[in-house]
Amino acid sequence: MSTSPVSPAATRATSAQATAESFFDAYRRRDVEAMVDLCADNAKFRYVPFEVWARQRVVRGDGQVCTVGKAIWTTLIDAFPDLSNSVTSVRGDEDGNVAVEVSIGGTQARDFGVIASRGGHYDLPHLFLLHVDGDGFIDDIVAYWDSADWQKQLDWLEVD
Amino acid sequence: MSARSVAQEFFACLQSGDADKVSGLLASGATVALVPLGVTGTMAGEGAAYLQALAEAFPDLMVRTRRLFVTADNAAVAEVTLDGTQAADFLGAVNQEKHFDLDQAWILQVDDQDRITAVTGYWCQNQAYRRLGVKRLDKISITAR
Numbered sequence: 001m002s003t004s005p006v007s008p009a010a011t012r013a014t015s016a017q018a019t020a021e022s023f024f025d026a027y028r029r030r031d032v033e034a035m036v037d038l039c040a041d042n043a044k045f046r047y048v049p050f051e052v053w054a055r056q057r058v059v060r061g062d063g064q065v066c067t068v069g070k071a072i073w074t075t076l077i078d079a080f081p082d083l084s085n086s087v088t089s090v091r092g093d094e095d096g097n098v099a100v101e102v103s104i105g106g107t108q109a110r111d112f113g114v115i116a117s118r119g120g121h122y123d124l125p126h127l128f129l130l131h132v133d134g135d136g137f138i139d140d141i142v143a144y145w146d147s148a149d150w151q152k153q154l155d156w157l158e159v160d
Numbered sequence: 161m162s163a164r165s166v167a168q169e170f171f172a173c174l175q176s177g178d179a180d181k182v183s184g185l186l187a188s189g190a191t192v193a194l195v196p197l198g199v200t201g202t203m204a205g206e207g208a209a210y211l212q213a214l215a216e217a218f219p220d221l222m223v224r225t226r227r228l229f230v231t232a233d234n235a236a237v238a239e240v241t242l243d244g245t246q247a248a249d250f251l252g253a254v255n256q257e258k259h260f261d262l263d264q265a266w267i268l269q270v271d272d273q274d275r276i277t278a279v280t281g282y283w284c285q286n287q288a289y290r291r292l293g294v295k296r297l298d299k300i301s302i303t304a305r
Contacts, residue, residue: 013232048263049284091231091267099237099267101280125195127265127282129227129237142239144265146196147286148297157297159289 013092016132020098023130023138024087027104030077036070040137045069049147052113053160065141079117080106088125096132101125104145108154115156122153163270167228167236170268170276174240175223177215179208187275196285197251203279213251218244218260226263236268246292252300253292260291 019038026034043065050061050072061072077083083106092098105123108115124145131140151157166185173182183204192207193200199210214221221244228238242262246255262283269278286297294300 048265049287051287053290091233091235091237093229093231095229097229097231097237099231099235101267125282127195127267129239129265142265144263144282145284146282147284148289149196149198149285151286152297159286159295159297 012094012096015136016096016098016130017090017092019132019136019138020090020092020100020128020130021087024085024100024102027073027083028085030081030083032070032073032077035073036065038138039065039069039141040133040135040139041066043069043138044140046142047072048142048144065138069141076112079108079110079112081109082106096134098128098130098132100128100130102128114158114160115151115154118155120154122150124150124153161274163230163234163236163268163274164228166270166274166276167230167238167266167268168225170266170279171223171225171238171240174211174214175221177211177219177221179211179215182208182211185276187271187273187277190276191278193278193280195280195282203276207279214242217246217248217250217255218242219247220244234270234272236266236270238266238268240264240266250292251288253289253294254301256293258292260288262288262291 023038045063045065045068047061052059085102085104087102089101103123103125107121108117111117126143126145129142130138133139170185186203190203192203194210199206224241226239230236244260246258249255264283267280268276271277
């Protein structure tokens with residue numbers, strides 16, 4: 001059986017995309033430990049829209065997967081116990097960068113941050129930008145979404 | 161040219177508000193999806209309207225590219241930060257001359273002629289409203305001083 005030649009660059013891109021897809025498979029199963037296991041020990045984490053404005057400071061969703069990321073995912077799944085996702089596109093490059101467009105949604109069962117639970121359901125497009133290192137672990141996660149759309153779907157209309 | 165340089169040119173046009181120059185980067189019928197605004201259409205129509213509104217509201221706009229990579233299917237993926245001072249109403253938010261900074265991510269699909277065929281933008285409109293003093297999502301024009 002012959003095999004078609006595959007360039008190392010294509011292999012890196014394909015492998016990184018597969019890791020990204022495994023991450024969202026784990027997220028769909030709401031398996032936070034599996035999500036974390038796909039990440040490097042000191043993987044960076046940044047949820048861009050996540051910011052809580054208190055009187056004296058702004059708390060941002062910025063830090064490491066093992067601390068901030070894991071806590072946010074756990075809290076989110078607790079608040080939305082049927083949380084799921086549907087990946088719509090996965091694109092990668094030869095340096096391990098991956099862009100994933102994914103719709104994430106769920107039904108609210110508990111308060112989440114300032115968003116009081118009214119039992120609402122949301123579905124929200126997200127863009128995740130991941131970086132997968134040479135060992136196949138995700139070492140950087142950045143995500144974008146629109147919290148205005150999210151809050152409106154959950155009937156929470158205060159900007160702050 | 162390459163997808164990377166096309167993207168760099170696109171963000172230079174975003175900063176200068178030069179919609180005409182953007183049109184020179186586009187393939188015929190190039191599409192746009194401005195996800196937070198729920199806007200889909202053509203770059204010549206809806207896309208140009210957004211660029212024009214942005215340029216009019218923030219005449220001192222700066223666009224800083226923080227990350228840019230090109231995927232195997234020739235899509236340029238970029239994280240940028242917009243910085244500016246509001247000088248006119250913007251997307252329903254009245255002008256209070258507030259400083260505005262907003263992180264965005266864009267996907268520009270580029271064809272083999274180095275023309276952009278599709279533009280997709282992601283950002284948090286709630287952050288934009290917060291910067292502009294909007295207090296409620298159902299009353300965008302009512303702002304806090």
